[in-house]
Amino acid sequence: MDIIMPEMDGYELCGKLKEDPLTSHIPVIFVTAVSEIMDENRGFALGAVDYITKPFHPPMVKARVKLHLNLKRKQELLEKFAFIDALTEIPNRRQFDSVLEQEWNRAIRSSYPISLILADIDHFKLYNDTYGHGKGDDCLHNVAQAMSRSLRRSSDFVARYGGEEFAVVLPDTDAFHAIETANNLLASIDRMAIPHESSPVADCVTVSMGVSTMVPDTENCANVKNLIEDADKKLYEAKSSGRHVVIGY
Known part of the structure; x- marks a missing residue:
């Protein structure tokens, strides 16, 4: 955009673009004449990425635009992968913390x-000991x-919570439907029938799940x-009761 424009100059427009979440990530390049008084620091402080002089x-303009579009795409990829677990290709713990909040x-x-499901693959250490860590990585990916x-x-929303644990955030979901969802998740993993000959629970990979539901408000002390x-406590109960079950309420 040009800096000198009628009614609203480029600096003011750039500032408004950066304030709006829908346009804040668009790279802005200022165009200005050499004879015009430029305040480059002001432009960069507002979020501009470059200046082009008249x-x-x-061809030069196209090259600069192409450069900044490439940089923007790389930045978006970095931001995406910062919230994705590389092994399972689902959101990681960092993204989980943000979404849950x-x-x-x-x-x-x-x-x-709001409901939360915590899930843990049963006897995953035995799986790794039996089949090797490569197969263990495949198992984590398939379950995720x-x-x-x-x-x-x-x-x-589902994320890798850590190790062989996963977390599922269910907005606007009561306890009954949260447990129903957890049972559907458990059944989907059962249907894969991933062999686990060392498991004392079953001859295939299974999971245990704990489900917690709360209605937060500003008056109670829940956070x-x-x-x-609470979900972690329910998960512990599921594992203590023999595993391969969903515990809620």
Whole structure:
């Protein structure tokens, strides 16, 4: 964009673009005449990525635009992979923490329930000892993808929580439907029938799940930590009761 424009100059327009979430990530290149007084620091502080001086040559402009588009694509890839677990190709713990906090705050504003499922692959260490870590990585990937495919709503969210544990965030979901979802996830993993000859639970890979549901509000003392702790407690109960089950309520 040009710096000198009627009604609104380029600096002001750039500032408005950067304030709007829909346009804030668009690279902005200023065009200005050498004779015009430029405040490059101001432009860069507002978020501009480059300056081009008049008179300019179209091939040079195209080359600069191509450069900044390539840089933008690489930046987007880096941002994407920063929130994706490389092994399972689903969101990682960092993304989980962010999404859960956002959904908890949204639940407070809307006064609707939020549910959390914590899942753990049963006797995964025995699986690695029997088949090797390469097969163990394949197992983690397959379980993660099965869980991701089984979620029915676009708002439902699954992430690798750590090691062989996974977490599922279910916005606007009561306890009954959360447990129903957990059982569907468990069944989807059962259907894969990944052999696990060393498991004392079954002859294929199984999971245990703990489900917690809360309706947060500003008056009670419940917080995100309480939701996680309760789901973790239910997961422990599931593992203590023989594994390959869903424990909630």
